[in-house]
Amino acid sequence: MKKIQQHVERLFQDLPETDEVVQVKEEIIMNLEEKAQDLMEQGKNEEDAINKTIVDFGDIDEIKAELQGTTTPATTKPRKKTHPKLNLLFSIWGSALIIALMVFMNLEYSPQTIWFVYPTFAILWWPLSMYFHWLKQGGRKA
Template identity: 75%
Template sequence: MKKIRNHVERLFHDLPETEEVIQVKEEIVLNLQEKAQDLMVQGKTEEDAINKTIVDFGDIDEIKAELQQPSEQMSPVKKKHTRLNLWFSVWGSVLFISLMWFMNVEYSPNTIWFVYPTFAILWWPLSMYYYWRRQGGGK
């Protein structure tokens, strides 16, 4: 049923390949293949069943319009959570690095070792910062 998949790919060719678009395309392909299978069970040939399925599917302008909405339409709650995650990672890292510094000073003041876990810990807020920026933060 490659013909169905190709038809759906042609319908969505002008949309960017986002996770949402891929998911919608897969769902449509599965539904159309299922309908074609049902028609073949009813006695139609494979080619007739596929053609009838494609013709009956019709227009997808409404679906495309929904998928084309800009990502700026992201809910304010999600944007707020992204910013909250960033601040949580910053403060969590500061607290953890402070703990490492205290343990270093208190238990082994002659050897400075707290900088090593500090580099590993700093990846957390750094990755959250880039995620926040990718989601449109700071605009």
């Protein structure tokens, strides 16, 4: 199981040797050795079990970032820029156009029955939800 220890040491070589890093390394080594032992009990030979354990473990970028107290660009997702006011305005205009289309269709094809009111209620949820999103994002700031 020396190969597992060497692999973990290589992964952590660029981190300072603090108590926390040592503890994490020991825990990882212990877990990897247990997994290799389980694979050997299932019939794999020692070298295959160790290699499979190392491959399954993968990289430790997230663990390193946590130990360093920072996040690396690979582990952080880029933040989307949201424009809540623009979304609100778009939803108002879009729903107004859809409702106008419904009114036109109602009056043109079936003027004897007024049905456009029903989809209007469903369509109005869109600007209403955008309004509350805009408020949540800090709308109406003085």
